[in-house]
Amino acid sequence: MGSEACALAAAGLNGTIGVLTRIGFEQGATSASMAFWKCFGAFVLVLALCGRTHALRKQAAALASRWPRFACLSFLGIFCLYFFETKAFAQASIPLVSFLTYAAGGATIVLSGLCLGERITRQKWAAFLAIVAGVGVMCFAEGGVTGTLDGIVLALLGGCGYALFIFFSKALRVGAGLPQLVWLFGFGSAFLSIPLMQEGFALPVGWQWLTLGALILLPTIGGFYFTTRAVARGQASKVQIIETSDPLFATTFGFLVFGDALSQTGLLGASAIATGLVIAVWQRCPRPGARDAAKSR
Numbered sequence: 001m002g003s004e005a006c007a008l009a010a011a012g013l014n015g016t017i018g019v020l021t022r023i024g025f026e027q028g029a030t031s032a033s034m035a036f037w038k039c040f041g042a043f044v045l046v047l048a049l050c051g052r053t054h055a056l057r058k059q060a061a062a063l064a065s066r067w068p069r070f071a072c073l074s075f076l077g078i079f080c081l082y083f084f085e086t087k088a089f090a091q092a093s094i095p096l097v098s099f100l101t102y103a104a105g106g107a108t109i110v111l112s113g114l115c116l117g118e119r120i121t122r123q124k125w126a127a128f129l130a131i132v133a134g135v136g137v138m139c140f141a142e143g144g145v146t147g148t149l150d151g152i153v154l155a156l157l158g159g160c161g162y163a164l165f166i167f168f169s170k171a172l173r174v175g176a177g178l179p180q181l182v183w184l185f186g187f188g189s190a191f192l193s194i195p196l197m198q199e200g201f202a203l204p205v206g207w208q209w210l211t212l213g214a215l216i217l218l219p220t221i222g223g224f225y226f227t228t229r230a231v232a233r234g235q236a237s238k239v240q241i242i243e244t245s246d247p248l249f250a251t252t253f254g255f256l257v258f259g260d261a262l263s264q265t266g267l268l269g270a271s272a273i274a275t276g277l278v279i280a281v282w283q284r285c286p287r288p289g290a291r292d293a294a295k296s297r
Helices: 003-014 017-026 031-051 054-089 094-103 106-115 122-141 149-171 178-199 208-233 236-243 246-258 264-281 288-296
Strands: none
Touching: 003 208, 003 236, 003 246, 003 264, 017 208, 017 246, 031 054, 031 178, 031 208, 054 094, 054 149, 054 178, 094 122, 094 149, 106 122, 106 149, 106 236, 122 236, 122 246, 122 264, 149 208, 149 236, 178 208, 208 236, 236 264, 246 264
16 A cells, blocks of 8 residues: 555544544543553554564564654654543534644644655645645534633644654654554553543443444554554655545544534535545656656666
8 A cells, every 4th residue: 555545544544533432432431541441452452463473573672772762652643642632622622622633733744844855845735725624614614613722722732742743753764563553552551541540540341342442443553553654655744634634534434323414514624625635645647758758767
């Protein structure tokens, strides 16, 4: 799979978070509990998979000397996103938090151009602005938009954390694969255990285990696997642009599971996101003369 396909896969898998989290809340789980157990469950599963083969065990052990990099990435991409975004939902409406979280991804585009030497083309900006505009229209049209200043700050912190995770994944060149996920989820579990202990340690019960299993396999392992794979193979700025389309997939899953339909304005926003995705992944075919000249070099 190419970088764009991996980023789209990550966006689709991450789009299941809202539906599964909503189911978890209805089953009585708390935000701190779901955040920790889905990360810890992913850590145990990936560690077990790596332990099955000598090659993967060797690769995971070889990454030990790079633990500060994984600790930094885990804090930004797992703890900041899960912790701050969840806290923001308690102080601001879901539409406002969603919009601010994804709009913060513009930081990745700017940093990638300044520090990684990636070309920030008009195509990239057009794609990003179309997607953010679509996300904004969808979020603001589908519900009341309210929130305190603290809620706004928390949502931006969560979004900036994930944006910096994508940027530093490319800048630090940590690679992608199951051994890398072992370190990311290991540190993530350690960070997320702190708010869980403050809330009161509790094991999931009943159907919560099934919901957590879906959260572990789909957005946690699947989402982070394809995100790191996309960053390793392509440009961080393009990965961020494509993954900003997450609300489009989340809305689709919400409709399929709960029957949550979009208004006409919401459909307009979804169309803008789809247009931005087409712009982001569109590859111009070189003219025949240019192709022949490139081959002769």
